[in-house]
Amino acid sequence: MNSAQLILIDKRNQPLKDYIVAVAASDGLDIKGVQVIASPAKGEKALLTAGLRIPPLEDFDFDTQKIAQHTLDQLLINEEVLSCDSFIAQASQDESICDNLRKSKHKLALAIEALISEFTQSSVTDLIRDNRNDALYKLKQQAKELKNKTILCLDIEATDISTNPEADIIQLSVCDLEGHEKLNQLYNPGYPIPPNEKHTITTEMVADAPKIEDCWPDIHALLQQADIILAYSTESDFSYLKNTAEKKQLPFELDYGKWLDVAEFSKELVGAMRWHSERMHWFWKTPKLTIAYERILNKPFPGDAHDALADARATAELMQGMLKLGANSDIKAKETPKADAKVSNNLFAMAFAKAKKK
Incomplete structure (x- = not known):
């Protein structure tokens, strides 16, 4: 039975750096160590491999889903940019394999969303x-x-x-x-x-x-x-x-x-x-x-x-x-944070005030 599918491979070996998020926010980013693979079956040699190009995050107002969808259609093969459908068409001439690859697009999109969320949820975006x-x-x-x-x-x-x-x-x-x-x-x-x-x-x-x-x-x-x-x-x-x-x-x-x-x-x-x-x-x-x-x-x-x-x-x-x-x-102008009210040396009162702030 044909089990071809699109797989996201993440070979990065370090956490996402803040300065990389800043670059991606304004300029976009070709992610090193991350690949999309068109696999005919688990364990078999890939039919085709592509890199990912993240667009400038600000262009999409840091919307994870929109960025992920755009990224899905910005697959890189030797600097050539391909849509996911074009990538699938190049992966195989066997229609049954292409059909299964297309069926796995949603799963790949979710994997890319999870990857993009690392960028959009960074404190740098705030x-x-x-x-x-x-x-x-x-x-x-x-x-x-x-x-x-x-x-x-x-x-x-x-x-x-x-x-x-x-x-x-x-x-x-x-x-x-x-x-x-x-x-x-x-x-x-x-x-x-x-x-x-x-x-x-x-x-x-x-x-x-x-x-x-x-x-x-x-x-x-x-x-x-x-x-x-x-x-x-x-x-x-x-x-x-x-x-x-x-x-x-x-x-x-x-x-x-x-x-x-x-x-x-x-x-x-x-x-x-x-x-x-x-x-x-x-x-x-x-x-x-x-x-x-x-x-x-x-x-x-x-x-x-x-x-x-x-x-x-x-x-x-x-x-x-x-x-x-x-x-x-x-x-509107940011409100100036109010200074903490002074609390007595009573430890219970101090603990209550701290819990109230939370």
Whole structure:
């Protein structure tokens, strides 16, 4: 009698590590040591073997059943991804064997659910959920605070990274929160622009462009008018402006306290959680602007990434999207735990109070 079946083999020899759960939560995971086997009969050689690919857990809101079902249809054979039905079809040309393999799919699904539950029931998933809720609450409050404020969004392209004080601004773009252009200008740094993967601006493109010092009064006045300035990574953009003013002896009265970093909000909302093994703490990776935009707004990034105006507009739209998520959420502030009431030295009273807390 044909006894073919699908079997989940788990050869892992250590408990699930928290940092692995964190990776799976944001990026998904190809699980080492776990295989799906199409077996013709107990003890006989496998017809076909595949690995498992867990999708990003957050994409399914940590729902064990949904993740398990998706995993069942993400079987890996030499990097090729197959559905379970395709896997069965490749396992044998004998229809009776394939029929029995199909009948065992439910049992395999339950085994995969049990495996996935190790991830979804981890304390790490609670940390992630709490952080996302905290981020939504912050955005909810921010939406109220920004109401009726003059908000500008800025992006800068430069000859080098902002930590190099000799880097020069070669494009500066500013728009309002609705994406309407307020400033978009190329600047000639006075020397050949070195190749840079961060932008596509060439020496030829800025040949007839003004020097930034000649435009500084208008730039400075525009930014001073804003109640709030948004940027994706405010520290670098503010540094570019401050270093330019110092190097070229220009007035600089911009208040960094008025700047809001959109990258910080997106990091808490969709950034990947990782464990810092040396400092022994969890931290959140800042996603690139393109990734944050596409994940939060659920649509392709518009325009050319690393064109200052395109990035400024995308940053403004991203911030608007996050503010709406916060405003529409029903997240409330966490209640501050009440301090334990003092109990007398009476041992019975202390035991009763402890039991009551439980």
